[in-house]
Amino acid sequence: xxxxxxxxxxxxxxLVEAVLARVPGAFEALVRxxxxxxxxxxxxxxxxxxxxxxxxxxxxxxxxxxxxxxxFESSFRSWLGQVAYSxxxxxxxxxxxxxxxxxDTDAHDEMLARVxxxxxxxxxxxxxxxxxxxxxxxxxxxxxxxxxxxxxxxEEMSIGEIALVMQTPEGTVKSHLFRxxxxxxxxxxxxxxxxx
Amino acid sequence: MTERTHRDADQEWNHLITRALREPVDDALPxxxxxxxxxxADAAAQTLDRGERLIQGALFACLALVALVGFGPDLVALxxxxxxxxxxxxxxxxxxxxxxxxxxxxxxxxxxxxxxxHAARHRVAPRSV
Numbered sequence: 001x002x003x004x005x006x007x008x009x010x011x012x013x014x015l016v017e018a019v020l021a022r023v024p025g026a027f028e029a030l031v032r033x034x035x036x037x038x039x040x041x042x043x044x045x046x047x048x049x050x051x052x053x054x055x056x057x058x059x060x061x062x063x064x065x066x067x068x069x070x071x072f073e074s075s076f077r078s079w080l081g082q083v084a085y086s087x088x089x090x091x092x093x094x095x096x097x098x099x100x101x102x103x104d105t106d107a108h109d110e111m112l113a114r115v116x117x118x119x120x121x122x123x124x125x126x127x128x129x130x131x132x133x134x135x136x137x138x139x140x141x142x143x144x145x146x147x148x149x150x151x152x153x154x155e156e157m158s159i160g161e162i163a164l165v166m167q168t169p170e171g172t173v174k175s176h177l178f179r180x181x182x183x184x185x186x187x188x189x190x191x192x193x194x195x196x
Numbered sequence: 197m198t199e200r201t202h203r204d205a206d207q208e209w210n211h212l213i214t215r216a217l218r219e220p221v222d223d224a225l226p227x228x229x230x231x232x233x234x235x236x237a238d239a240a241a242q243t244l245d246r247g248e249r250l251i252q253g254a255l256f257a258c259l260a261l262v263a264l265v266g267f268g269p270d271l272v273a274l275x276x277x278x279x280x281x282x283x284x285x286x287x288x289x290x291x292x293x294x295x296x297x298x299x300x301x302x303x304x305x306x307x308x309x310x311x312x313x314h315a316a317r318h319r320v321a322p323r324s325v
Contacts, residue, residue: 021311022241028234039225056225057233064237134216153214184213 012076019067031060037077037155038084041165044150045088045099045143055091059084074164081157081165085147092143100144100176130188137187145180152177263293 015033018026038059043052062083070079092099138146144166151157151165159177163170263271 025234027237028230031230031233035225035229053225053229056229057236060233061237061240064241131212131216134212138213138216149213150217153210154217181209181213185209 009072009075013072016067016070016072016076019064027064030063034077034080035060037081040150040154041081041084041147042088044146045085046091047139051091055087056084059087062087075161077155077157078161078164081151081161082167085165086167088143088147098142100142130191133191134184134188137184140187141180141183145176145183148173148176149180259297267293 015026015030019030035056038056039052042055042059043049046052046055059080063080066083070076089099138149141149148162148166151162152159157165159170159173163173166173
């Protein structure tokens, strides 16, 4: 389930109009087009695969119910992402899980100041063990930052689109993205230093 | 040997994160997920439609009952006027009720026609949408 090229806007419009006109198979086609995006946003936040599947289903049912409210003012994937994100946020609130950890916003600048640029990341990229470490480090981030990284790096969404999805100012998205990446870098740096 | 720039480091870092974000396939949504969700959405919409039709029917029944109770004698007079041609035209209340009734029926018919036309225009193979 790799990332998809975003569907062109007119293709999205045709699909949405077909669903609204209750064309048989149209909603299934829409789900098939966007299920990967929905999964990646939700799964990165909630982590439990079973719950993530339930929440994906809930997202699409909600989309179906409220599709007539979509006004084509933003891309359909941002609109759907917004629904998926809010479904996941509600679930995490119910479970009393912090969506943004204190360390995401507090001054853990001391740690960030240790970020270096002189790693041989090119060879690190080929190193499966290191990739696994990065994966683990991603898992330790807050739900919001995990989802943010997936949207930015995997879905290749713009900062503006992510801000729409998260209903947050663009500056906040940039700041969280910077902190998430810096945190990963510091963790990787520690691992590499231990290896030397 | 070319010097690694800050930009290169950023790009390599992005690649590394993207690679790490690729999840195992067995964690993903099951095959047939789209069909299952579509079937559930369809069932939910049908339930909603049935509810809508029920409420609509109940409203019409109420309207008819109120008309019958409130304007019964006038209605009889109107019918007599139409059928037999007796004197005494329909009252203003009856005229307005009739006009509203005609408007409601017309609105319903136009709505039904628009929906059918819209559905016919989009009747294409779903995969090619």
